[in-house]
Amino acid sequence: MNKIALITGATSGIGEATALLLAQNNYDLILTGRREERLTVLKQQILQKSNSRIHTLNFDIRSLDETTEAINSLTEQWKNIDVLINNAGLAVGYNTVQDGVVDDWERMIDTNMKGLLYITRLISPIMVGRSKGHIINISSIAGKETYPFGNVYCATKHAVQSVTKGMRIDMLKHGIKVSSVSPGAVDTEFSLVRFKGDEDKAKQVYKGFTPLFANDIAETILFVLTRPPHVNIDDILVMPTDQAFSRDFRKE
Numbered sequence: 001m002n003k004i005a006l007i008t009g010a011t012s013g014i015g016e017a018t019a020l021l022l023a024q025n026n027y028d029l030i031l032t033g034r035r036e037e038r039l040t041v042l043k044q045q046i047l048q049k050s051n052s053r054i055h056t057l058n059f060d061i062r063s064l065d066e067t068t069e070a071i072n073s074l075t076e077q078w079k080n081i082d083v084l085i086n087n088a089g090l091a092v093g094y095n096t097v098q099d100g101v102v103d104d105w106e107r108m109i110d111t112n113m114k115g116l117l118y119i120t121r122l123i124s125p126i127m128v129g130r131s132k133g134h135i136i137n138i139s140s141i142a143g144k145e146t147y148p149f150g151n152v153y154c155a156t157k158h159a160v161q162s163v164t165k166g167m168r169i170d171m172l173k174h175g176i177k178v179s180s181v182s183p184g185a186v187d188t189e190f191s192l193v194r195f196k197g198d199e200d201k202a203k204q205v206y207k208g209f210t211p212l213f214a215n216d217i218a219e220t221i222l223f224v225l226t227r228p229p230h231v232n233i234d235d236i237l238v239m240p241t242d243q244a245f246s247r248d249f250r251k252e
């Protein structure tokens, strides 16, 4: 029987690439995100290419009510989630704290931190009840360093690093693996979201060097998932060859 993986933020970027790769590797998938149309298209795309079962859940992870309703709607055949990939996240804005936009801060804190906790609170008891499971939190180089204008986004990713360690301690006696994957610059919709739809600014971020691509992180996630039962990858930092530290690039 296939394992069941739930991926948050599967409508683009790393989450979408991970869905496509895990489907090729015999996982049944629960795919989540706010953009329902994209979930539907991705589901069709996967069903054409694999025998994986796909279930989509359309909700905003910042809402505890919506998240609870979505997870509670899972039928018996979907409830036994083996893998939770906490990927949904975003950066919004690029300012100093003194010029910061409070609404941007709240979006980042509510998504990257509180949303991750809400869904983990709902799914981890299922894993504990079965004494098995694997939680992978998508952190970032921003969880290890703070760069100029990254203040609140970096703080949320530092929090992801910290809560990953806490989860690992909490889950230890239940035999549940907890890992984090921490990428450097990945060319996804991330910068388009950060710069609020400004395509020129977003493109500028990946100009003059070769960034990571979403599939590079999907492959890393698959590696983390496929270690033998006695091996847990606590954290894996994946950088573009052209990037050392968060703002040090080898550019043309």
Ligand code: NDP
Binding pocket: 008, 009, 010, 011, 012, 013, 014, 015, 032, 033, 034, 035, 036, 059, 060, 061, 062, 087, 088, 089, 090, 091, 111, 138, 139, 140, 141, 182, 183, 184, 185, 186, 187, 188, 189, 190, 191, 193
């Ligand atoms: P994308 O913008 O391409 O994907 C982000 C995903 O998160 C989308 O599927 C989006 O779905 C989902 N999401 C955002 N907000 C919400 C919400 N409120 N409720 C539900 N889902 C939400 O960016 P990436 O693929 O790059 O980002 C994925 C993760 O990787 C994030 O946690 C990011 O911080 C992290 N990361 C990214 C790096 C990069 O350089 N790109 C580097 C390091 C880490 P929808 O909008 O449909 O809701």
Ligand code: 8X3
Binding pocket: 139, 140, 141, 142, 150, 183, 184, 185, 186, 190, 246
């Ligand atoms: C996303 C990568 O360097 O913009 O987490 O923080 S970075």
